[in-house]
Amino acid sequence: MKKIIAMLMALTLVFAFAACQGETAVTTDDAVTTTEAPVETTEVPVETTEAPVETTEAPAEVKVMTYEEFVAADLDTEVTVETYIQATQSWWDNKITAYTQNEEGAYFLYEMACSEEDAAKLVPGTKIRVTGFKAEWSGELEIVDATFEILEGNFVAEPTDVTALLGTDELIAHQNKLVSFKGMTFESLEYKNGEPGDDIYVTVSKDGNNYSFCVEYYLTGTDTDVYKAVQALTAGDVVDIDGFLYWYEGVNTHITAVAAAQ
Amino acid sequence: MRKVICIMLALLFAVSLVGCHGKVEHAIFELPESFDTEKQYEITFWAKNENNQTQRDIYAQAVAGFEEIYPNINVTLSSYTDYGQIRNDVLTNLATNTTPNVCITYPDHVAEYMQGDNVIVPLDSLMVDPKYGLGGSDVRFDAPGRDDIIDKFLAECIIDGSYYALPFMRSTEACYVNKTYVEALGYTLPDVLTWDFVWEVSEAAIAKDESGNYKINGQKTMIPFIYKSTDNMMISMLKQKGADYSTENGDILMFNDTAKELLFTIASHANTRAFSTFKISSYPANFLNAGQCIFAIDSTAGATWMGTNAPLCDISEDNLVEFETAVMPIPQFDPENVQMISQGPSVCVFNKEDSGEVLASWLFVQYLLTNDVQISYSSTEGYVPVTKMAQESDEYRDYLSRSGEDNQLYYDVKIDTTKMLIEHTDDTFVTPVFNGSASLRDAAGQMIENVTKSVRRKENVDDAYIENLYSDMMSLYRLDQISAAAGGAGVKTALGPLPRTAVVLIASLGAAWVLIISAVLVDVIKKRKK
Numbered sequence: 136m137k138k139i140i141a142m143l144m145a146l147t148l149v150f151a152f153a154a155c156q157g158e159t160a161v162t163t164d165d166a167v168t169t170t171e172a173p174v175e176t177t178e179v180p181v182e183t184t185e186a187p188v189e190t191t192e193a194p195a196e197v198k199v200m201t202y203e204e205f206v207a208a209d210l211d212t213e214v215t216v217e218t219y220i221q222a223t224q225s226w227w228d229n230k231i232t233a234y235t236q237n238e239e240g241a242y243f244l245y246e247m248a249c250s251e252e253d254a255a256k257l258v259p260g261t262k263i264r265v266t267g268f269k270a271e272w273s274g275e276l277e278i279v280d281a282t283f284e285i286l287e288g289n290f291v292a293e294p295t296d297v298t299a300l301l302g303t304d305e306l307i308a309h310q311n312k313l314v315s316f317k318g319m320t321f322e323s324l325e326y327k328n329g330e331p332g333d334d335i336y337v338t339v340s341k342d343g344n345n346y347s348f349c350v351e352y353y354l355t356g357t358d359t360d361v362y363k364a365v366q367a368l369t370a371g372d373v374v375d376i377d378g379f380l381y382w383y384e385g386v387n388t389h390i391t392a393v394a395a396a397q
Numbered sequence: 398m399r400k401v402i403c404i405m406l407a408l409l410f411a412v413s414l415v416g417c418h419g420k421v422e423h424a425i426f427e428l429p430e431s432f433d434t435e436k437q438y439e440i441t442f443w444a445k446n447e448n449n450q451t452q453r454d455i456y457a458q459a460v461a462g463f464e465e466i467y468p469n470i471n472v473t474l475s476s477y478t479d480y481g482q483i484r485n486d487v488l489t490n491l492a493t494n495t496t497p498n499v500c501i502t503y504p505d506h507v508a509e510y511m512q513g514d515n516v517i518v519p520l521d522s523l524m525v526d527p528k529y530g531l532g533g534s535d536v537r538f539d540a541p542g543r544d545d546i547i548d549k550f551l552a553e554c555i556i557d558g559s560y561y562a563l564p565f566m567r568s569t570e571a572c573y574v575n576k577t578y579v580e581a582l583g584y585t586l587p588d589v590l591t592w593d594f595v596w597e598v599s600e601a602a603i604a605k606d607e608s609g610n611y612k613i614n615g616q617k618t619m620i621p622f623i624y625k626s627t628d629n630m631m632i633s634m635l636k637q638k639g640a641d642y643s644t645e646n647g648d649i650l651m652f653n654d655t656a657k658e659l660l661f662t663i664a665s666h667a668n669t670r671a672f673s674t675f676k677i678s679s680y681p682a683n684f685l686n687a688g689q690c691i692f693a694i695d696s697t698a699g700a701t702w703m704g705t706n707a708p709l710c711d712i713s714e715d716n717l718v719e720f721e722t723a724v725m726p727i728p729q730f731d732p733e734n735v736q737m738i739s740q741g742p743s744v745c746v747f748n749k750e751d752s753g754e755v756l757a758s759w760l761f762v763q764y765l766l767t768n769d770v771q772i773s774y775s776s777t778e779g780y781v782p783v784t785k786m787a788q789e790s791d792e793y794r795d796y797l798s799r800s801g802e803d804n805q806l807y808y809d810v811k812i813d814t815t816k817m818l819i820e821h822t823d824d825t826f827v828t829p830v831f832n833g834s835a836s837l838r839d840a841a842g843q844m845i846e847n848v849t850k851s852v853r854r855k856e857n858v859d860d861a862y863i864e865n866l867y868s869d870m871m872s873l874y875r876l877d878q879i880s881a882a883a884g885g886a887g888v889k890t891a892l893g894p895l896p897r898t899a900v901v902l903i904a905s906l907g908a909a910w911v912l913i914i915s916a917v918l919v920d921v922i923k924k925r926k927k
Contacts, residue, residue, distance in 0.1 A: 211853040268854060273679035273711075280850075328476045329446070329453040384683060384712050 199264065202240030206276075214269045214278060218242050219290040220261040221313055222379070222391065224353035226254035232353070233257060234311065234379045234389075235265075236292045241311035243381070245270075247281040262288030275382040276310055294377045301341055306386060314380045314388070316341070318396045321372040324365060331357060335365055337390065339376065348378065351389045364393045423515040423748040426755050428526060432535070438470045438757040440498035443486070445742060447698060447778060448478045455774050463764045466537050470757045477501075480742075484509070484835075491516065498749065498758040501742045504554055504827070505835040507561050510745070512832060518746040519559040523759055531763060540763040541784040550783045553827045554743055562743040564783040565765055566775055568698040569737045569825055570629055570727050571814045573681070575691045577720040578602065578613055589732035590725050592634075595622055595692050596662075599671040602691055614718070618689045622672045623681040625695040628842030629738050634659050635841075636738075636826055637730040642841075647831035649876045651841060652867040657860075660848050664858040667849040676846055677853075683711055688718030694727055696740065697779030697814035704810045724813040726821060739825035741780060772796070776806060779814030781822075788819070833879035840870040 200208065200216050208214055218235040231249040235242045244265060249257070257263070267281025294315035300306040301316070319339040327334040335350040355361045368374065373396040378388040442460070446452035453476055460472045475497070477483045484506040490496045491513055502510075510517050524543055528535040532542035550564040572590055579586055582601050587594060599621035604612045611619035624630045631651075635642050638659070641650035666672040675681060681693035682702035693703065702709045704722035726737050744765060746758045764770065771782035772793050782788050797816060801809035818825075828834065847866055848858050856862070871877050 211850075211855075213854070268850075270677070272677075273683060327448060328478055329450060330476060333478070384716075 197264070197266075202237070205240070205242070205269065208269050210269055210271055212269055213266065215264065215266045216242055216278070217262065217264045217286065219288070219292075220257045220263065221259055221292055222354060223254070223257050224351070225356075226251055231257065234313075234354075235263070236312055237290065241292075241309075241313070241380070243275060243277040243311045243379075244281055244283075245272075245277045245279050247278075247283060249283070253285075256285060260289040260291045262286040262290065273383050274385065297380070298341070301346065301386075302344055306380070307382070309380050310382055312380050313391070314378065316376045316378075316388070319346075319374055319376055321368040321374055322370060324368070327352075331366065335362070337365060339374075346386060346388075348376065348388045348390050349381070351381075354379075354389055355391060361390055361392050365390065368393070423513075423750065425515050426518045426748050427752055428523060428529065429752050429756055432529065432756050432760070433753050434467075434469055436469060436753060438751075438754050439473065440470060440754065440758050440761060441473045441475065442761065443475045443477060443483050443497040443500035445477045445480055445483060445501040449777055452774065452777050455770065455777065458773075459765060459770045462769065463761055466764075467757070467760065470761070472761060480506070496747045498747055498754065499744060499762055500747070501565060502562060502745050503740075503835070504556060504562055504743055504830045505838065507554075507743075507745050508556055508830050508832045508834060510747075511556065511561065515748050517561050518748050518755055518759070519561055520563065520746065520759075521559050524560065529756060529759065531766075536760065536763060538764060538767060541766050541786045545784045545786045546766070547783055547785060547788075547822070549822055549825065550739070553739060556830050562745040563762060563766065565742045565744045566698075566771075566780040567739060567783055567818065567825075568696050568741040568778070568780050569739060569818050569821070570626070570633070570694055571697050571700070571779065571817060572725045572727050573685055573693045573695065573700075573703040573810070574723040574725055575685060575688070575720045576723040578688070578691050582613060586723055586725070587732070589735060590692075590728040591732055592662075592728040592730060595728045596666055596671070598691060599666060600669060603669060603671050613691075614688045616687075616689060618684075618687075620670065620673045620678055620684055620690050622666070622692045623674065623678060623684055623690050623694070624672075624845075625675045625681050625693075625699070626842065627674050627676070627845040628838045629740075630694070631656065631659070631841040631845055632828055632838065633727060633736065633738055634730075637734075637736050643829050643831075643834065643837055645829045645831070647829070647833055647879050649837060649871075649879060651837065652871070656844070657863045660844060660863060660866075661858065663845055664848040664852045668852040670853075672849070674846055674849055677849060680711065682707070685722075686710060686718070687712055687716045688720060692728075697818055698741065700724075700779035700811040700814040701777075701808060706804045706808070707810065708805050708808055722810050724810055724817055726817060726824075735821060735824045737821060737825055739827050768792070775815070779811050779818070781815055781818050831879075833876070836874040836879070837876060840874040840876060843873075844870060 197215055200214055202216075205214055205216055218237045220233055221236050222234045224232040226249065229248060229250060230246040231254050232246055233244040235244060242265070244267070247265070247267070263283045263285055265278060265281050265283045267278040270277050270279045292313045294313045295309060296317060297306060297309050297314045298317045300309070316339075319341055322338040322340050322345060324338070325336045326332075327336065332352075334352045337348045337350060339346050339348055350362055350365050374393050375396050376388070376390055377392040378390040381387050381389045444456045446456070456474055456476070460474050464470060464472060480501075480503055483500055483502065487496055487500060487506070487510055491510065496516070507517055523529065524531050526533055530543070532540045532545070546564065550567050551560070554560050554562040554564060574586065576586060579598055582598060584594075584598050584601075602611070602613050602619060602621040606612050610616060613619060632642060635651065635656060638655050640655035641653055643649055643651065663672065678684070680702070681690060681695050682699065684690035685693040685703060686705065686707060695703070701707060702711075705717060705719050710717070726735055729735055744762050746755060746762055749755050766784055768784075768787045768790055771784055771787035772790065774780065775782045775787070776796055782793065787793055796807075797812060799807045800812035801807060828838070844866055851858055851862070
């Protein structure tokens with residue numbers, strides 16, 4: 136009898152602990168924040184695939200737009216484009232924001248529907264077909280409420296030097312592209328939150344004019360080289376800057392790399 | 398032998414239950430008899446600011462001032478610019494028992510934090526404790542008494558019958574009006590804005606000339622009416638209409654015919670592009686200051702961004718347009734019965750194993766209600782202090798009286814919004830708080846975003862559309878689960894079904910006990926037969 140009771144007690148324990156395993160709290164001394172470093176970060180691309188390889192053609196019923204057609208399309212109309220991931224911001228809540236570009240132009244995909252599993256596939260160069268709606272937010276052209284499928288093909292853009300276009304109406308034609316600015320003077324920085332751990336607002340100048348750029352935390356977090364490099368700048372430093380030509384009430388480049396001017 | 402077996406079984410049962418508790422729980426907080434001033438306490442404070450260095454400085458000064466009075470308490474400040482991010486981080490840290498000691502919050506979020514037992518300290522008894530309560534005898538600074546806190550604001554912090562937070566600042570929404578353009582269109586601003594007036598002027602403002610420019614501003618862009626927070630828009634409209642939203646117990650009542658009619662009206666003006674939202678277009682302030690918006694509805698806590706002379710501005714100087722800004726309550730359906738939402742930060746205290754640490758946190762919370770902190774922080778934006786002590790002080794009255802002396806501390810638009818809220822404090826309301834009320838609020842706003850986007854995309858917004866929209870919102874925000882759980886009322890009942898592991902555990906324990914009892918009975922029967 137005692138053996139039976141002992142065995143039953145043991146079984147009780149086994150069942151109890153087995154059932155509890157999945158819910159045991161992890162203890163740690165440090166607070167956990169949900170603002171993790173971005174999943175993907177982008178530095179200056181090290182490789183360029185000149186001729187994209189395309190093995191999947193769009194189905195006949197899908198009208199894939201050229202960049203020119205996209206620009207000409209009215210806001211709030213449905214658009215379909217084929218483009219290549221250049222960088223992504225952190226995946227969150229089944230959504231991802233992506234900087235994309237093809238040989239013609241660039242597209243900013245804002246909070247595109249995306250599973251965590253698919254987000255891992257969106258590495259720089261990946262070709263996707265995107266369907267969504269054309270929108271504009273504070274001057275930034277974007278595709279919203281989008282879905283996508285991955286296609287065969289690869290293209291990583293080289294930065295386009297747009298330094299000479301600063302302050303001109305022509306600059307906006309390069310919106311969302313990976314671009315570079317040469318010989319910019321660093322003026323100051325301000326942390327969005329007053330302290331490191333969020334966006335950095337960067338003021339740079341060229342030929343006496345100031346420009347507001349940004350180290351976007353969800354694109355290049357605190358652990359990235361560019362975040363640290365910008366933190367280390369001092370007023371008067373002359374630098375070359377790469378980044379995506381984002382727009383917020385004017386040019387507001389999302390910086391991806393910074394280095395002493397060559 | 399039987400005694401040994403009984404003890405072992407009892408121990409086993411206890412160990413099983415203890416081992417199963419993955420969810421962090423705390424003992425009920427009990428106020429220590431006295432505060433140990435010899436012991437060093439480390440507390441953390443997660444604070445929210447409007448991306449405003451002055452506000453961050455005021456928090457830092459508050460921490461320094463408090464530490465000077467209580468040298469054995471060290472407060473570590475973490476800054477946030479978003480309530481939602483604080484909420485996400487708190488929820489993440491609940492499981493690991495690494496929550497802050499004190500955080501700025503909305504009552505909706507506190508209701509979510511209360512999913513664990515005794516996670517948030519109820520403040521009822523603390524507030525009235527003679528020694529350490531509000532303005533208590535052993536509090537080392539001039540803290541407000543219970544009666545000093547404005548009742549209306551304090552009542553907003555009641556959850557499940559108890560105070561689980563204290564108000565820190567209060568704000569509301571204001572309609573920032575380009576009065577110059579309203580009059581140029583041939584209208585005169587009424588004493589109280591009505592929805593009909595706003596829609597009518599907005600439609601009049603979208604007339605274009607032959608070149609495709611808007612007649613009113615000569616520009617290619619004009620969105621006459623932009624609402625920043627569409628959840629507040631729907632909630633306020635329903636409230637003003639006397640329509641249902643939710644019960645105190647968490648029953649979802651928002652998906653009704655009044656909401657449908659409101660959505661049809663909004664859709665019709667979104668269709669003409671007379672109306673848009675922050676999520677779709679951008680900050681109302683940017684359009685207002687560029688002369689591209691006439692009615693911009695945003696928080697009074699954003700007043701320093703509004704108007705030609707606003708101290709904060711995101712658009713370039715050459716895009717600024719000169720106009721007169723009028724600050725008014727949001728539009729009303731019944732001008733005789735003005736109703737506007739009450740919002741703004743509250744502050745809650747997290748329970749910890751060391752009751753002395755909780756008491757240290759509570760003392761810091763009281764410090765946040767002192768005049769110095771209340772007046773300096775409220776002056777950064779269109780906030781009002783939550784204590785009569787601060788509102789009635791000479792310092793604060795002097796501040797209000799100097800409206801327009803400069804475009805910084807005494808910026809007239811900011812002080813006008815503050816005066817508006819003080820004048821209309823009794824006209825403010827809040828929505829019921831329960832676990833899930835934040836999701837319901839999100840759904841309220843999303844309905845307006847959806848119909849606005851849909852009509853812009855030439856989709857048909859009709860009865861069938863609204864029916865589908867209601868259904869989508871229910872499932873997307875899991876409101877059906879809230880409703881199902883709301884039967885018994887209150888925060889505790891809205892926690893959803895038992896996890897699978899818990900069901901397995903209970904079943905296995907039950908089965909094991911049945912077997913044990915059966916074995917004992919068989920043994921007894923056998924012995925009797927012998």
